[in-house]
Amino acid sequence: MTAFPERILMGPGPSTVPQRILRALGAPTLGHLDPRYIEIMDETCVKLREVFMTENRLTFPVSATGMAGMECVVTNLMEPGDEAIVCINGVFGARMAEVMERAGVVVHRLEVAWGEIFTDEQIAEEVQRQPKAKVLTIVHAETSTGAHQPLEGISKIVHDEGIMLVVDAVTSLGGHPVKVDEWNIDAIFSGTQKCLSCPPGLSPVSFSPAAIDVIESRKTKPQSWYFDVTMLKDYYSGKGKRAYHHTAPVNMIYALREALEIVLEEGLEARWERHAHLHRRLRAGLESLGLSYIPEHSLHTLNCVRIPDGADDGSVRARLLDTYGIEIGAGLGPFAGKAWRIGLMGHSATQANVDLVLAALVDCLE
Amino acid sequence: MTAFPERILMGPGPSTVPQRILRALGAPTLGHLDPRYIEIMDETCVKLREVFMTENRLTFPVSATGMAGMECVVTNLMEPGDEAIVCINGVFGARMAEVMERAGVVVHRLEVAWGEIFTDEQIAEEVQRQPKAKVLTIVHAETSTGAHQPLEGISKIVHDEGIMLVVDAVTSLGGHPVKVDEWNIDAIFSGTQKCLSCPPGLSPVSFSPAAIDVIESRKTKPQSWYFDVTMLKDYYSGKGKRAYHHTAPVNMIYALREALEIVLEEGLEARWERHAHLHRRLRAGLESLGLSYIPEHSLHTLNCVRIPDGADDGSVRARLLDTYGIEIGAGLGPFAGKAWRIGLMGHSATQANVDLVLAALVDCLE
Known part of the structure; x- marks a missing residue:
């Protein structure tokens, strides 16, 4: 295999x-x-x-x-x-x-x-x-x-x-x-x-x-x-x-x-609340790193932020993948090269993942 | 689960x-x-x-x-x-x-x-x-x-x-x-x-x-x-x-x-020959049970035979499934209730399965 x-x-x-x-x-x-x-x-x-x-x-x-x-x-x-x-x-x-x-x-x-x-x-x-x-x-x-x-x-x-x-x-x-x-x-x-x-x-x-x-x-x-x-x-x-x-x-x-x-088993309400809570945690962390959200009304499940000046889209995503094993999404259409899309969906939406992706971004944006 | x-x-x-x-x-x-x-x-x-x-x-x-x-x-x-x-x-x-x-x-x-x-x-x-x-x-x-x-x-x-x-x-x-x-x-x-x-x-x-x-x-x-x-x-x-x-x-x-x-890994030629060989074995067995093939030019991989007089389509298939765990196919369209379709495909095409389905049919058709 x-x-x-x-x-x-x-x-x-x-x-x-x-x-x-x-x-x-x-x-x-x-x-x-x-x-x-x-x-x-x-x-x-x-x-x-x-x-x-x-x-x-x-x-x-x-x-x-x-x-x-x-x-x-x-x-x-x-x-x-x-x-x-x-x-x-x-x-x-x-x-x-x-x-x-x-x-x-x-x-x-x-x-x-x-x-x-x-x-x-x-x-x-x-x-x-x-x-x-x-x-x-x-x-x-x-x-x-x-x-x-x-x-x-x-x-x-x-x-x-x-x-x-x-x-x-x-x-x-x-x-x-x-x-x-x-x-x-x-x-x-x-x-x-x-x-x-x-x-x-x-x-x-x-x-x-x-x-x-x-x-x-x-x-x-x-x-x-x-x-x-x-x-x-x-x-x-x-x-x-x-x-x-x-x-x-x-x-x-x-x-x-x-x-x-x-x-x-988790329950719909509990699941929605988990996504909401972890979105708030991720958002606070991203904004403290100077990353701003593109939509005013953001999903909890997908976090679309502007790529900061001076950061290279491809090399940051490649480093996240190679060093941390973390996949985040590139921007599409008019946002290509200008945005990252960070998913917090289902089994991926954990406090450990939120804290890890924030730590990894700190490292990759240095 | x-x-x-x-x-x-x-x-x-x-x-x-x-x-x-x-x-x-x-x-x-x-x-x-x-x-x-x-x-x-x-x-x-x-x-x-x-x-x-x-x-x-x-x-x-x-x-x-x-x-x-x-x-x-x-x-x-x-x-x-x-x-x-x-x-x-x-x-x-x-x-x-x-x-x-x-x-x-x-x-x-x-x-x-x-x-x-x-x-x-x-x-x-x-x-x-x-x-x-x-x-x-x-x-x-x-x-x-x-x-x-x-x-x-x-x-x-x-x-x-x-x-x-x-x-x-x-x-x-x-x-x-x-x-x-x-x-x-x-x-x-x-x-x-x-x-x-x-x-x-x-x-x-x-x-x-x-x-x-x-x-x-x-x-x-x-x-x-x-x-x-x-x-x-x-x-x-x-x-x-x-x-x-x-x-x-x-x-x-x-x-x-x-x-x-x-x-x-098996090789295409060897795989075709396996299907051909097991089809011949199945066909000989089915015909010896009095089951005749519908198409003159039969696939090796799917064997479509007439349901013999006196056999009840649904109860034979249910017994094959319940007693032997064997699934065979019903007839479609004009062959509904008149034909069975016995697949010999890929991993299912083994001599053990051929001999077992023949033995099971003997039992179910008694």
Whole structure:
């Protein structure tokens, strides 16, 4: 077997995966129609509903990494010629516009500067300007900037106009509150490799009953067969026949089940508070080193700071990796070479890691 | 951790995964841009080229299960309005037609009965009838029927007419010869969970230089962002910058790397011969029990036999599973309730398993 270096993953994901999840991942592969596997899948979906805080029947992990969840949501909810308001304040809002356009959707871009968030007033104005919009999409946790977008006010505004709310929660689920039912979210997607600390490879999604109504009244078939939930929903909902659609990624489901179990053992509230507390500790330390945060409303789970004058981006990150085994993230897009992204996600969010990365930065910035 | 029953996987996939691969799967998760991970990915692609018997630069595992490979090939090669000849002799040919139509392709269906294969003459006639066809797609190993389609003659016929050849090798790669360069295949996809005995979750694909030319001269963007190889090929080819596209399924890549290593240690020729030899042993045993094969040209890797009169499909399979821990496959489509599919793939293809499944069938059919 090949050699693996020891790493502490404090970038934008994956986060460090606990041994318990790695052991679950390496359990014997069962057939995807084996009665015991079906039970494990059902258990996984039940736990996923708890973590998403939803009763949505159609809540399951898409069999591919995080961006596939975005594509699954778009492919199923939207038909060619439909209109969407896409809120863009970083890479992942822009990505959504791109995925929408490939699906033939007329995209209305609502943009604010990278690192900023949207106000209720901006959303209310745009919703008025676009009376034909079917959905509004917004990024709850923008991984490219660390901005943390409040959703409750926005949800009321869009639903008052009969528009559905689609949320990208890739970097928040399991680290920040994500209250799908309370916030009335119609479709949401996340990833396993961020605050759930499961290896990358699955994308949890959830669709509201209203979203399912829209999907069931489509005039056209979704352009993707692989992501078509009309063929998957019986498999994952526990209703009807467990017909074969595609071979499920069996071992990744074992790992996700274990990861969700760990989240629920800790408790959602306690887990959010751990991330909040360690973010405050990290932030105080970074600011005392003269590193300033880019977003005014920062995520706890991803800390995006300006690279100080005189520091060389690549050599600092290389030294962190080589000397300390610590991975942090580079800036993306306009922040390339200008920002670092320090993740505090799931199993990586410990006081030991916070104190170590601060000590390592002191050393590397000398 | 949850309890797992012991299974011997002799269905249509997944096959039994060796401990060595499960251990590789459970190795520590690295970041997808970690220099060591990039090396592991490069090693994986090098080995994949060896197993596909190709020099194709664009040879990599799609980050999703087997059917995603089909969708990746269609999405990249085809544009709306393009024409395709789709050869259908089972579920997976029909699936290809469906995926093509969702991509806006004009599909010319060439059908023979389930379980039969296509003759060179049938292909030659159809190619003459469809002068505007851009590709011809065919299933090398039809998992729903066990039919084994020869490809060399067909490849010459389609290329003589300037048509590209697309091959579904999900159930043959690693069990039967799949000679991508020698057979002049333009695009091919497979799965990890069949004759490679890796868990499900990835879909190896390979595109010829001619296919890349077609992709690079597209007039429209592929409808899928997730499967768009124009954004992936720098990442996987070792050329250019390793830009972020999506988070790779890191641990699944570890497992695939190990699975390919095992294939190459055994040697392709020896592996094909093992599958051939054990197929003959199984076939002799099944036929002596009065079980007849459905396809005249049977795969070695999947053995599709008629359920004998008087035997109850569900109760025999349940007894095999409960008493012997053996999973075999049910029939699909018109063969539901009429056929069993017994897989001899990769790690499951042993003399012990052949003799055990025969003994177990004797017991269950009494």
